[in-house]
Amino acid sequence: MGKYRISKDMLLDSRIVTAEEIVEVGVADTHVLKRVHDPEYLSKIYYGKLDRKEQILLGLPVTPHLYTKSATEVEATRRTCEAALMEGVAVCLAGGMHHAFREHGEGFCVFNDVAIAIRDLQVKRPGIKIMVVDTDAHQGNGTNSLLDNDPRVFTYSIHVGAKSPSSKVNGSMDVETVRYVEGEMYLKQLFTTLAAALDTFSPDLVIWVAGADNHKNDRYGQMMLSLKDLQRRDEVLLGAFVRNRIPVAILYGGGYNREPEYTAKIHRNTVATAKKISRELRGF
Numbered sequence: 001m002g003k004y005r006i007s008k009d010m011l012l013d014s015r016i017v018t019a020e021e022i023v024e025v026g027v028a029d030t031h032v033l034k035r036v037h038d039p040e041y042l043s044k045i046y047y048g049k050l051d052r053k054e055q056i057l058l059g060l061p062v063t064p065h066l067y068t069k070s071a072t073e074v075e076a077t078r079r080t081c082e083a084a085l086m087e088g089v090a091v092c093l094a095g096g097m098h099h100a101f102r103e104h105g106e107g108f109c110v111f112n113d114v115a116i117a118i119r120d121l122q123v124k125r126p127g128i129k130i131m132v133v134d135t136d137a138h139q140g141n142g143t144n145s146l147l148d149n150d151p152r153v154f155t156y157s158i159h160v161g162a163k164s165p166s167s168k169v170n171g172s173m174d175v176e177t178v179r180y181v182e183g184e185m186y187l188k189q190l191f192t193t194l195a196a197a198l199d200t201f202s203p204d205l206v207i208w209v210a211g212a213d214n215h216k217n218d219r220y221g222q223m224m225l226s227l228k229d230l231q232r233r234d235e236v237l238l239g240a241f242v243r244n245r246i247p248v249a250i251l252y253g254g255g256y257n258r259e260p261e262y263t264a265k266i267h268r269n270t271v272a273t274a275k276k277i278s279r280e281l282r283g284f
Contacts (some may be wrong), residue, residue, distance in 0.1 A: 003255060004094050004213075006264035007271075011093075015202060016272045024094070026069055027231075028075040028116070034121040036112055036146055038103040045070065046112060058105040070110035073097065077113035077207075077251060078120050079277055084249040085205060089242065089278040091271050095251030096209035098140030101199075107138070107254075114251070115146035118211035121205070131156060132171075133194065135233065136211030137221035137255035158190050160222045173197050179222050183229030185260035186214070191224040191236060206241055206248045210234070212255030212266035219256045230266060234273040242277055250274055 011017045033042055044050050048062040055061055076092045082088035097116055099107035118130050132147070134140045134157040149155045154172045161176030168174075175193045177186055213221035214230060223235075242247040250270065255263035 002269065003261075003264040004015060004252075006261055007252075007267040008093050008262055010268040011271055013271075014268070016268065016275055023079065025072060025075045025079055027071040028078065032078070032120055033071065033074065033111060036116045037100075037122075038104065041103045045105075049182050054104060056062060057118070058110065059108045060105075060110070068108060070097075074111050074113040074116050077249070078117045080206065081117045081121060081207065081249045082253070084247040088245075088247055089238075089249040089250070089274055090248075091274055092252070093267075093271075096211070096253035097137060098134060098136065098143045098209055098253070099138070100142045101145055106142070108109075109142060112142050114140070114148055117207065118147065122152065125204075128152065129202065129204045130154075131197070131201055131206050132209070133206055133237070134159070134209040134211075134253070135190065135214070135237075136209050137218070137223050138254065139168050139174065140171070140209065141167060141169040142171040147171075152274070154197065154203065155203040156194060156197045158186075158193065162222055164186065172201070177223065178223050183225045183232075186223065187229060187232060187236075190233065194240075198244075203246060206218075206246050207251065208237065208241075208248055209251050209253040210267075210270050211253035212257070212263045212270075215255075215257060215262070215266060217258050217262065219258055221253070221256070227266070227269070230267060231273065234270050235277070238274055238277045248274075 046067045050062045073094050077095040080090045080092040095113050097109035099109035100112035131154045139157050139159040156173045158175040162179050213225040214225040216224040257263040
């Protein structure tokens, strides 16, 4: 969990972003959370009533701060999507909790900020077309479940084809890689299939769950990408979105590197690439 604070400090210390560019947010309103999550589940998180089995599935102990942290993350993602529609590119310095389902959380994901932000936007802009691009090493099964059969939403995911998460849920386009995929093969699969997805669906907004767990030294990712491979991923995807004038909201997603602070470094690099490309293509 320390990656969020560390990456923010890295961004500020390296002057990639300034303090004035970071917008602090509060907790999302309960009615916003209820657009996606079961009220009983929300109550369990709020009052710390998850049983041991539910906590094991979530991967996190229930603490007095869990509801506040998770609901604040939802609000940050919601505001990031709004900012992306206004500015072209916006980044949430957290987010991407794609394993959260309507009535339970799993894989460290409490509330599904992606699905909640989409439902919130659909209330305000009923006709908006949104594409979720998920390059986290694991499939966004919760997101797929919550957004199933919505013609206004296209869910794209490229992930390791292993039992992680244990239960996969079909999305609009699921691309499975071999376990321990090398960077060249991964990038070829990603660029080819995402281009096909964008030929099929023309979004008004992309929500990109970037992910840092594709790195070869990640504990859970089961991929073998180098830092250079991840840089290439970020440059090509962000360049494509910005050049095609598609607003993009960037979320961190997962990352569990064996080296302290390395996950935060990968997230920082994604933000730096977003800042660089948006500056270069200032006409957006």
